[in-house]
Amino acid sequence: MNRNDFFARTMHTPDSPERAELRAALREVSKALIRLHRHLIDAAKADYELAHERVDKPAQMLHLLTEDPFFSWLAPMTRLIVDIDEMARVDFTDEDAFAIGDRIDRMFGATPDTDFAEKYVPLLQREIDIAVGHAAVRKAAPRLRRRARPGA
DSSP states (O other): OOHHHHHHHHOOOOOOHHHHHHHHHHHHHHHHHHHHHHHHHHHHHHHHHHHSOOOOOHHHHHHHHHHOGGGGGGHHHHHHHHHHHHHHTSOOOHHHHHHHHHHHHHHHSSSOOHHHHHHHHHHHHHOHHHHHHHHHHHHHGGGGSOOOOTTO
């Protein structure tokens, strides 16, 4: 990769006030998602250890997170965090940011994706740190929603 390609991939042009607001919203929701993700991993790990075996090494945990079906329900959230962090570093359109908001709503909104909700909701109801993290994500997410235009 040449230098110009690198900068094109990792830099962005100066933001308009509107895009600066969306970029700040992406960063805020990313921070909330990362904290929530950590709590979900900890809770899922505890459940895994009860059902299977103790997990002592970080490398073992990483392997389980990426390869074991027990943890596969976390993959969409992991991809969402990665996509947000990549987007926050480069130029993006309003529609790109709103698409992230839609994905967040499908995971954490009133009618979440069934596969994710099946594992997530019991942990949300059981673990206070997850409930607090969920509230933080829900608080940050509205800034990534389409706003009604005046006269529309």
